[in-house]
Amino acid sequence: MYIVHIASECAPVIKxxxxxxxxxxxxxxxxNQGHTVEIILPMYDCMRYDHIWGLHDAYKDLFVPWYDSTxxxxxxxxxxxxxxxxxxxxxxxxxxxxxxxxxxxxxDNMRFAFFSKAALEFLxxxxxxxDVIHCHDWQTGLIPVxxxxxxxxxxxxxxxxxxxxxNFKHQGICGKEVxxxxxxxxxxxxxxxxxxxxxxxxxxxxxxxxxxxxxxxVNTVSPHHAWEARYSGVSYGLGHTLELHHYKFxxxxxxxxxxxxxxxxxxxxPYQYNIDNLEDKAKNKKALRxxxxxxxxxxxxxxxxxxxxxxxxxxxxxxxxxxSLHRNAQFVLLGSATEASINNxxxxxxxxxxxxxxxxxxxxFNEELAHLIYAGADIIVVPSDYEPCGLTQMIGLxxxxxxxxxxxxxxxxxxxxxxxxxNHPEEKRNGFVFYQTDYNALESGLERAIGLWHYFPKEFExxxxxxxxxxxxxxxxxxxxxxxxxxxxxK
Ligand code: ADP
Numbered sequence: 001m002y003i004v005h006i007a008s009e010c011a012p013v014i015k016x017x018x019x020x021x022x023x024x025x026x027x028x029x030x031x032n033q034g035h036t037v038e039i040i041l042p043m044y045d046c047m048r049y050d051h052i053w054g055l056h057d058a059y060k061d062l063f064v065p066w067y068d069s070t071x072x073x074x075x076x077x078x079x080x081x082x083x084x085x086x087x088x089x090x091x092x093x094x095x096x097x098x099x100x101x102x103x104x105x106x107x108d109n110m111r112f113a114f115f116s117k118a119a120l121e122f123l124x125x126x127x128x129x130x131d132v133i134h135c136h137d138w139q140t141g142l143i144p145v146x147x148x149x150x151x152x153x154x155x156x157x158x159x160x161x162x163x164x165x166x167n168f169k170h171q172g173i174c175g176k177e178v179x180x181x182x183x184x185x186x187x188x189x190x191x192x193x194x195x196x197x198x199x200x201x202x203x204x205x206x207x208x209x210x211x212x213x214x215x216x217x218v219n220t221v222s223p224h225h226a227w228e229a230r231y232s233g234v235s236y237g238l239g240h241t242l243e244l245h246h247y248k249f250x251x252x253x254x255x256x257x258x259x260x261x262x263x264x265x266x267x268x269x270p271y272q273y274n275i276d277n278l279e280d281k282a283k284n285k286k287a288l289r290x291x292x293x294x295x296x297x298x299x300x301x302x303x304x305x306x307x308x309x310x311x312x313x314x315x316x317x318x319x320x321x322x323x324s325l326h327r328n329a330q331f332v333l334l335g336s337a338t339e340a341s342i343n344n345x346x347x348x349x350x351x352x353x354x355x356x357x358x359x360x361x362x363x364x365f366n367e368e369l370a371h372l373i374y375a376g377a378d379i380i381v382v383p384s385d386y387e388p389c390g391l392t393q394m395i396g397l398x399x400x401x402x403x404x405x406x407x408x409x410x411x412x413x414x415x416x417x418x419x420x421x422x423n424h425p426e427e428k429r430n431g432f433v434f435y436q437t438d439y440n441a442l443e444s445g446l447e448r449a450i451g452l453w454h455y456f457p458k459e460f461e462x463x464x465x466x467x468x469x470x471x472x473x474x475x476x477x478x479x480x481x482x483x484x485x486x487x488x489x490x491k
Contacts, residue, residue, distance in 0.1 A: 006040045006119045041086070141212075252477055255474030256391055321361075332377060400464040
């Protein structure tokens, strides 16, 4: 089969969070299983060019229809650690992708509506006819809309779309100018509850809703989150749309790339290790302490790695920090915030805790340090408010770093409480789960984890090994996507 992913991220060249990991890891596994995969991405000025090999002109003069005119684009092509990627670079005064950041611009709706249009136009004029176009998140929600309303009539009638929602929070809510810009000129037709009209604001369009309505298949990134999206508030108003389209909606758990997130081959960490030599994990702990100037003592290291965002339960992250210090543990945080108030809050904490030998706060994005923390920490805390899948707990498990998670979304599909999970026998349990959003709940999980480390080290090691035994690689999820693509192309 021939699959084209269209996305706003692909790790490590463009990575803001899990989306980048998923696009890369899934593509690699699908290719390993004998299929052809290409990835279309925006050419951001700030992406990691050092991760692209053989970057060259693939299509010099791509003229993308935009409003009543066209925007001249170049399409570059190169290999990102073996994946063939096409990067779209528009030459216009809008400088859509020359903003020094990936997201967070006032005209994000227009930037990604343009990217969607350009990606389709590129497929069309370069005569690429994939079996399945795999789109991701709101940034590419307009692709199936344009495919079925426009490009289908120009010879792209056989292409099927799989649409994966990684986060319902951002939906691309926009006004009618997007229709005019992309050539979907019939306002009345699209401002319809059955098409793109937002479910709550009748004067707005919703790109993610368009993706759901027009795609051949829609999924989110874990079975439990798929259930939550339909029956609770986490789909931010799209529950009814999912209900209407339930026959083509499901959840497929993400995987982690076994060549990148694997302590046996990880080149970012000083001591590679596996389940049989956890002593070498202890050496990484020492290296982490040296790197972050933490005191060498008999305490576990509790870590948090992730965006500092309300979704991630920042209040609980903050509480976990002080609670860990109070309970005779060390705490390491690696995170970046886009919201100024959260950023200021954690900057203040960093300043305040600067001389504390038991804790370190690293504010920013640092891939290499993330690897060392996964390897060196003993416990990883993921207290999310909601979590479509979550990669950090799966990476933690692989690295023998015991997860303490809130029981939501993909966290509940991957972490099974050591003391209370009645669905798994004891030897299959791998971490600690709490359910409520208050401090007591978090403490109930963290206290058990820290206590086990201090007072029952053999039990703690057993739990680490049980976690390492889980295979959360892309092997199984990729097979599910392949079966899905195969089903779609025969539809
Ligand atoms: P989300 O996609 O919601 O951000 P996930 O848990 O699915 O969360 O994926 C997070 C990914 O991003 C993981 O690979 C994690 O290691 C990485 N990550 C998050 N924040 C940082 C950071 N500040 N520095 C380095 N890596 C980070």
